[in-house]
Amino acid sequence: MSAVIDHGHDAGHHDDHAHGHPYGWRRWLFATNHKDIGTMYLLFSFTMLMVGGLLAMGIRLELFKPGLQFFNPELFNQLTTMHGLIMVFGAIMPGFVGFANWLVPLQVGATDMAFARMNNLSFWLLIPAAGMLVVSFFVPGGAPSAGWTIYAPLTLQMGPSMDIAIFSLHIMGASSIMGSINIIVTILNMRAPGMTLMKMPLFCWTWLITAYLLIAVMPVLAGAITMTLTDRHFGTSFFTPSGGGDPIMYQHIFWFFGHPEVYIMILPAFGIVSAIIPTFSRKRLFGYTSMVYATASIAILSFIVWAHHMYTTGMPVTGQLFFMYATMLIAVPTGVKIFNWIATMWRGSMTFETPMLWAVGFLFVFTMGGFTGLILAMAPIDQQLQDTYYVVAHFHYVLVAGSLFGMFGGIYYWGPKWTGVMYNETRGKIHFWLSLIFFNLTFFPMHFLGLAGMPRRYADYPMQFADFNAIASIGAFGFGLAQVYFFFAVALPMMRGQGEKAPQRPWEAAEGLEWEVPSPAPWHTFETPPKLDASATKVIG
Amino acid sequence: MNILMTLPQRGHRTVAALAASAWALPALAVNDLPGGPAVNQLDLHPPASKMAADIITLHNGMLIVCLVIFIAVFGVMFYSIFKHRKSKGHPAANFHESVAVEIAWTVVPFMIVIGMGVAATKTVVAQKDTSNADLTIKVTGYQWKWGYDYIKGEGEGIGFLSTLDVTHREMSDSGHPQGDDYLLKVDNPLVLPVNKKVRVITTANDVIHAWMVPAFAVKQDAIPGFVRDIWLRADKTGDFYGQCAELCGKEHAFMPIHVKVVSEGDYSKWVDGKLKEMAAKADDPNKVWVLADLIARGEKVYATNCAVCHKPDGSGAPPTIKALDGSPVVNDADKGKQLQVVLGGTAKGMPSWKQLSDTDLAAVVTFTKNHWSNKTGQLVQPSEVVAARK
Numbered sequence: 001m002s003a004v005i006d007h008g009h010d011a012g013h014h015d016d017h018a019h020g021h022p023y024g025w026r027r028w029l030f031a032t033n034h035k036d037i038g039t040m041y042l043l044f045s046f047t048m049l050m051v052g053g054l055l056a057m058g059i060r061l062e063l064f065k066p067g068l069q070f071f072n073p074e075l076f077n078q079l080t081t082m083h084g085l086i087m088v089f090g091a092i093m094p095g096f097v098g099f100a101n102w103l104v105p106l107q108v109g110a111t112d113m114a115f116a117r118m119n120n121l122s123f124w125l126l127i128p129a130a131g132m133l134v135v136s137f138f139v140p141g142g143a144p145s146a147g148w149t150i151y152a153p154l155t156l157q158m159g160p161s162m163d164i165a166i167f168s169l170h171i172m173g174a175s176s177i178m179g180s181i182n183i184i185v186t187i188l189n190m191r192a193p194g195m196t197l198m199k200m201p202l203f204c205w206t207w208l209i210t211a212y213l214l215i216a217v218m219p220v221l222a223g224a225i226t227m228t229l230t231d232r233h234f235g236t237s238f239f240t241p242s243g244g245g246d247p248i249m250y251q252h253i254f255w256f257f258g259h260p261e262v263y264i265m266i267l268p269a270f271g272i273v274s275a276i277i278p279t280f281s282r283k284r285l286f287g288y289t290s291m292v293y294a295t296a297s298i299a300i301l302s303f304i305v306w307a308h309h310m311y312t313t314g315m316p317v318t319g320q321l322f323f324m325y326a327t328m329l330i331a332v333p334t335g336v337k338i339f340n341w342i343a344t345m346w347r348g349s350m351t352f353e354t355p356m357l358w359a360v361g362f363l364f365v366f367t368m369g370g371f372t373g374l375i376l377a378m379a380p381i382d383q384q385l386q387d388t389y390y391v392v393a394h395f396h397y398v399l400v401a402g403s404l405f406g407m408f409g410g411i412y413y414w415g416p417k418w419t420g421v422m423y424n425e426t427r428g429k430i431h432f433w434l435s436l437i438f439f440n441l442t443f444f445p446m447h448f449l450g451l452a453g454m455p456r457r458y459a460d461y462p463m464q465f466a467d468f469n470a471i472a473s474i475g476a477f478g479f480g481l482a483q484v485y486f487f488f489a490v491a492l493p494m495m496r497g498q499g500e501k502a503p504q505r506p507w508e509a510a511e512g513l514e515w516e517v518p519s520p521a522p523w524h525t526f527e528t529p530p531k532l533d534a535s536a537t538k539v540i541g
Numbered sequence: 542m543n544i545l546m547t548l549p550q551r552g553h554r555t556v557a558a559l560a561a562s563a564w565a566l567p568a569l570a571v572n573d574l575p576g577g578p579a580v581n582q583l584d585l586h587p588p589a590s591k592m593a594a595d596i597i598t599l600h601n602g603m604l605i606v607c608l609v610i611f612i613a614v615f616g617v618m619f620y621s622i623f624k625h626r627k628s629k630g631h632p633a634a635n636f637h638e639s640v641a642v643e644i645a646w647t648v649v650p651f652m653i654v655i656g657m658g659v660a661a662t663k664t665v666v667a668q669k670d671t672s673n674a675d676l677t678i679k680v681t682g683y684q685w686k687w688g689y690d691y692i693k694g695e696g697e698g699i700g701f702l703s704t705l706d707v708t709h710r711e712m713s714d715s716g717h718p719q720g721d722d723y724l725l726k727v728d729n730p731l732v733l734p735v736n737k738k739v740r741v742i743t744t745a746n747d748v749i750h751a752w753m754v755p756a757f758a759v760k761q762d763a764i765p766g767f768v769r770d771i772w773l774r775a776d777k778t779g780d781f782y783g784q785c786a787e788l789c790g791k792e793h794a795f796m797p798i799h800v801k802v803v804s805e806g807d808y809s810k811w812v813d814g815k816l817k818e819m820a821a822k823a824d825d826p827n828k829v830w831v832l833a834d835l836i837a838r839g840e841k842v843y844a845t846n847c848a849v850c851h852k853p854d855g856s857g858a859p860p861t862i863k864a865l866d867g868s869p870v871v872n873d874a875d876k877g878k879q880l881q882v883v884l885g886g887t888a889k890g891m892p893s894w895k896q897l898s899d900t901d902l903a904a905v906v907t908f909t910k911n912h913w914s915n916k917t918g919q920l921v922q923p924s925e926v927v928a929a930r931k
Contacts, residue, residue, distance in 0.1 A: 065716075066723065067715065067718040068713050068714055068716055069716040073791045073793070073794060074791040077788070077790075141861050145790075145791070147788045151749060151788070153748050154749065154788065154789060157890045159861060241766020241767065245766075246766075246767075247764055247766070248764065281625075281633065282633040283637065284637035286637050286638065287637070287638050287639070287642075288637070289638070290638075290643045312786075313762045313764065313769070314761060314762060314769030316669070317669040321662060321665055321666075324658065324661065324665065328654045328657060328658055331654055332647060332650050332651050335646070335650045336643070336646060338614065339614075339646045340643075342614065342617060345622070345625065346621050346634075347621075347633070348621075348633045349631050349632055350621075350622065350626050364618075367614070368611075371607040371610075374607065375600065375603050375604075378599060378603065379661065380595070380664040380665055381599055381603065381661075383596065383759070384585060384596060384600075384755060384758055384760065386786065387751060448582065448583045451583065452579070452582035452583075452584075452586070453784070455785065455786045455794075456786075456788070457788045459794050460713045460724060461724065461794065462574070462723050463719070464571055464573065464578040464580045464581070464721075466571070468581060509633075
């Protein structure tokens with residue numbers, strides 16, 4: 001692999017004193033370098049995106065017309081479940097960890113992550129975990145088919161793949177917790193002198209906060225799935241009513257994890273967008289302090305809103321009111337962030353290279369997802385929309401148009417720093433516009449389907465829903481093809497070093513310590529802590 | 542408030558017509574289903590209860606507020622995108638913070654959100670008030686059908702199961718469905734009187750289901766081991782449809798809800814008729830059946846209840862769903878073995894069927910023991926089922 005072009009011995013920095021420079025498979029299997037590990041996370045994440053995408057194609061293929069043409073309903077439910085699990089735990093979360101690995105040490109002026117070997121374990125644990133998820137299709141009974149939320153007591157009816165999935169989730173949870181510890185310690189302890197917390201890039205802030213969220217809630221998921229495991233095999237009745245258990249308790253525990261989880265999946269994207277917009281507006285991020293507080297508020301609030309996923313379970317009136325008010329409150333700091341980004345653009349001097357297209361696209365489409373979230377937050381309206389395609393539309397708007405678009409923006413933005421070559425600007429623009437158009441074609445009609453009452457996780461549907469389903473399926477295929485195009489036309493050439501040589505600072509107004517090192521970034525950077533200027537954005541002396 | 546309610550309805554018909562003609566997709570011949578989904582429906586169902594109407598008003602209000610904010614925010618953003626460009630020679634300004642502005646755009650959204658919360662509160666409280674109901678119905682979710690029991694009020698004592706029409710399930714498998722009520726037609730709809738407050742208690746027999754009828758804005762999870770209540774008051778007569786709204790296994794998409802709302806007079810007539818019918822059908826568990834009759838009865842029970850998993854040819858879907866044709870349990874000399882499985886279910890996923898009548902259970906067990914390649918010659922009398930329940 002030549003993803004990080006290796007100029008180890010001749011890029012003007014000195015010999016690797018601590019260890020010889022590894023090559024070949026040992027370099028990757030025993031990697032302790034944050035850049036190599038970051039690269040591996042990103043490649044893993046993209047692979048899982050393709051696998052999850054294939055499953056989505058299966059779903060949309062079946063739903064293209066009413067009637068069952070390709071899959072029986074049991075297999076269809078396996079597709080929807082595994083699409084969710086693979087995308088959440090295999091594509092989005094590891095993708096952002098890849099960004100953290102590459103950027104956090106560079107941005108704070110540290111030579112590597114605090115615990116380089118644990119970093120290696122965090123990554124390599126994901127491989128058997130992902131393998132288990134994929135293999136679960138091939139065990140007797142097929143993959144789990146209880147939805148990515150794996151509610152009890154339906155999970156008690158699943159075959160051995162449920163246990164495999166539980167094991168896999170435990171492993172991925174451990175990987176996330178270890179990664180988060182690494183990120184927190186690196187940010188708190190290894191910043192270069194002069195880089196106070198309130199001077200570090202917002203991307204580091206969003207990851208600092210995300211890491212705390214991860215440590216707080218992954219163990220809660222572990223609890224829920226372990227109780228499911230013991231209910232299935234060891235005679236407990238945590239969730240089985242016949243033994244005195246409570247299926248709703250599962251939902252409470254799961255969503256106590258689940259809600260902060262969705263913020264875990266979006267906060268790093270906020271950080272990426274907060275890096276891109278100032279650069280291409282040629283203007284500093286507006287309201288840095290406010291942005292930090294808003295991110296922290298969102299994180300804290302995310303712990304007290306979980307039951308908005310459970311409005312129709314029959315909770316008492318006080319519960320519904322509390323969770324409704326708390327959920328609607330999150331709109332306030334989120335709105336503050338959107339306004340701050342637009343204020344950054346306002347009276348700037350903007351250009352619209354591909355990273356900026358993704359960031360602006362993010363602003364537009366993520367906000368639409370935010371509006372549908374606000375509508376869903378209203379408990380009476382949620383009564384009509386819970387478990388319908390309206391919810392599917394909402395979360396794909398914030399996860400795809402939010403998290404994924406943010407990541408694509410980051411790839412185009414930092415790609416030149418990582419690989420040393422510029423991507424092809426025309427192809428980048430094609431990737432963006434195809435993705436934006438097909439994304440909307442896929443998910444906008446789902447709002448209508450949900451309002452009309454089409455439920456989720458349905459392999460077949462009444463005929464009146466046919467046209468919008470057909471449009472969504474066409475959009476989905478287009479969106480998938482756009483990502484294949486991205487891989488062959490943009491990502492692969494960059495990884496192979498094919499393209500115009502990237503300067504140290506390809507974006508004239510980019511600020512931050514990552515732009516103070518050559519492109520591609522040398523294998524070791526900041527081996528001694530850099531001396532920083534007053535703004536902590538430039539290396540002096 | 543009327544404007545808020547009717548705008549989308551008037552608007553959607555035009556847009557739907559435009560959309561339908563603009564998209565030259567292969568036309569699947571289907572019409573709107575009154576009380577159910579409309580073709581290319583863009584908005585919530587036309588309301589059949591005041592609660593549904595209130596929710597439409599709330600939703601329209603939210604849409605308007607969101608639209609206004611959307612236009613304001615993205616108006617500013619797109620203006621900036623066009624005017625504040627380097628290519629237009631616009632120089633970058635220097636400002637990057639303002640406490641006053643931050644306070645303003647925190648406080649104003651906060652007030653808007655409070656306004657929304659206040660608007661919704663009344664509806665939330667009203668939705669939860671199930672007191673003073675005229676009629677109480679218990680809805681039980683099964684894998685994969687609904688059971689309705691009239692437990693208080695006129696019609697008390699009536700109980701029946703409501704299953705998706707068998708031909709619809711076959712149409713689904715064939716891949717070529719048709720019909721305006723495709724996947725929404727059931728054998729026994731829930732019948733309710735108009736303009737009466739109906740308290741609906743939901744529960745389930747196995748896993749979590751959810752009972753949903755959009756025209757009334759009713760959705761409540763049906764949770765095994767628990768009872769939850771919700772209420773509705775239909776203010777129109779007619780047929781109204783819904784579907785199960787919580788993933789409950791492989792036939793999740795195939796357990797629809799059909800509520801038939803009739804006038805008070807018609808309701809009383811229906812109650813009388815139904816009670817008489819139930820009395821007549823009530824099988825005497827002490828009746829001694831002849832093999833041929835019991836097999837014939839059992840074939841019907843099998844088709845309605847068992848075939849969806851065990852297949853009409855008895856081949857099942859091994860290893861999870863056992864084949865009945867040639868099954869050692871079915872062919873066992875001890876009838877109790879199969880009776881225990883059918884009455885109690887198994888840990889591996891076979892649900893319990895104890896809610897079927899003694900005669901139905903006797904018939905279906907006898908049928909499986911004497912059909913396909915099974916030729917045990919065994920006869921299970923309803924009285925044996927009564928004994929096995931103990």
